[in-house]
Structure formats: structure tokens, C-alpha cells
Amino acid sequence: MTSRHPIKLSFQGETKRILLSDLIPLKALRPGVKESKKYAQIMSSVRAIGLVEAPVVAPNPTQSGQFLLLDGHLRIEALRDLGVLEVDCIISTDDESYTYNKRINRLAAIQEHRMVRRAIERGVPEAKIAEALGLEVASIHRRSRMLNGICTEVIDILKDAPCPIAVFDVLRRMSPIRQIEAAELMTGQQNFTVVFAKAMLAATPEDQLVHVPAKRPASVSSEQMARMERELVGLQMQVKSVEDRYGVDTLHLTVARAYVRTLLGNDRIVRWIAQHRPEYLKELQTIGEIDTIAPVAEAAE
Known part of the structure; x- marks a missing residue:
């Protein structure tokens, strides 16, 4: 018992x-x-x-x-x-x-969009939302319409991803099938940057683009697009190489960061450091406040 x-x-x-x-x-x-x-x-x-x-x-x-x-x-x-x-x-x-x-997990762009949409549907003026969030009204207007032209499968794939709003502006220029391919590739590489999305847009065949004449830059030739596709494949191979080489080091740094956080979680230790080694306290707090240790993500960007 x-x-x-x-x-x-x-x-x-x-x-x-x-x-x-x-x-x-x-x-x-x-x-x-x-x-x-x-x-x-x-x-x-x-x-x-x-x-x-x-x-x-x-x-x-x-x-x-x-x-x-x-x-x-x-x-x-x-x-x-x-x-x-x-x-x-x-x-x-x-x-x-x-x-x-x-x-606390911060709101992803899609979650923020849903929050803004729900507030608007409940009658909250966009100006009031902007004031509460410290943003311009135009920014709230843009967030509320962020998913226009984005297919439901992509919304489901990226619902928890830290995508900048500008990524959805790029995806909107692709056909639904190509949007899904791009979203899956970003998720697989854990690279949600605008630069990465634009690279995939430039490598997208014309029949998978929306409003091809107005959206595709005239200076991009078929040969250039083929070269960008090859460079994208090469970039993915480099990312994999970085993952293999730095995985152990990243693990060690993660453990060290966790230990520093444990030390800073003890108020008595913090007071002792502040009294006897104040020059160390700021640096230790900086290490403890690091959200992620991910050299792979930085390399991908």
C-alpha cells in the first residue's frame, strides 16, 4: 500500500x-x-x-x-x-x-493569426488590438489576412512553425501542390526563413506559379533556376554534414546551459555571485537565457 x-x-x-x-x-x-x-x-x-x-x-x-x-x-x-x-x-x-x-511556447504566426481573427470576429476593433499589441493597424490588418490564398494542408503543416509572415506572402505565389511541397521541405530542414522560401519560389516551374507574368522576375532564366535547384540540394547536404559534425558539441553545450540555469535558479547562489563575482553574473544570465543552441539552423539560414 x-x-x-x-x-x-x-x-x-x-x-x-x-x-x-x-x-x-x-x-x-x-x-x-x-x-x-x-x-x-x-x-x-x-x-x-x-x-x-x-x-x-x-x-x-x-x-x-x-x-x-x-x-x-x-x-x-x-x-x-x-x-x-x-x-x-x-x-x-x-x-x-x-x-x-x-x-512557455511562443505563438506561431498561424496561431497569432487565429487569435487576431477571433478577436475581430468578437467585435474588437483592429485599432484596439494594435494598441494592445504595440503594433500598427496596418500590421494587424495584414495578420488577419495572412492565410488568404494558402491551402488548408499547408496551414496544418505550418500551424506550429516559427514562420515569419513574409513566408506566407511567398507561398501565396505558388500553386497549392507546390505550396505543400515547399512547406514539407521547410519543415524537413527546420528552415522557415524568407530567403529559403524565395529560393524555392525561384526554383518553381512556371506551371506551378500563380500569376506567372506579374510575379516571376524577367531576369531569371531556366538555366539560373536549374543552378539554384542544384545549390539548394547542395545546401541540404551541407546541413546534414553540419548536423553530424556538431551534434555531440551541441549536446554538451545544451547540458552546460541547463546546469547554468539550475545554478541561477537558486536565489542564494545568485546573491553570492552578485556579491563576490558580479562580473560573472551578467554572462551567466546571458547563457541561461539562450532559447536554443542550434548551429545547424544558423548554417541553414
């Missing part, structure tokens, strides 16, 4: 309203972060609809009434810039500085 043990909750059941002055950040913002596009989007979203995700804090064990800010540094900085004095926070039951958002 298996004994039952009570499960310890990682968070308190209710949020707590805390003064921003009582929050102690565990890391400093990088220089120039307030000029970044990401910070501008956070500012626009907070200004338009408030916080979507509450910051995560833990009680400061050395100072009663103060809290360690575990997650939400940019959101808190945005609130300060907007003159907000207090915020509702999620209270963690430990002081582990776990980087929560690193475990």
Missing part, C-alpha cells in the same frame, strides 16, 4: 497587492532594454488593457514586508514608467528564481 503525503503548493491560493517600492528585483535590466521593441509592446499592452500575467514574488527572508521579484521584471518596470504604485502579485512559497516564461 502506497502511503499518501500532502502535496505542497508552489503558490499561495490568492494574489496579494504589493507596493512596487517593496519589490526587490533579482536581476538588473540590460542596457538599452527600454528602447527595444519587446519593451514597447509591453508598455502598449499594459497601458491599453493592464497586466495580463501577474508578476511572481517570494517573501524576502531577511526583511519583513519586502518581496523578491522572481518573474516579471519588464512588466514591473513598465508599471513604474506609467506611474503605477502597486500591483497584484502571485506569491511563491519558495525563493527559487525560476524563469517561468522560458517554459
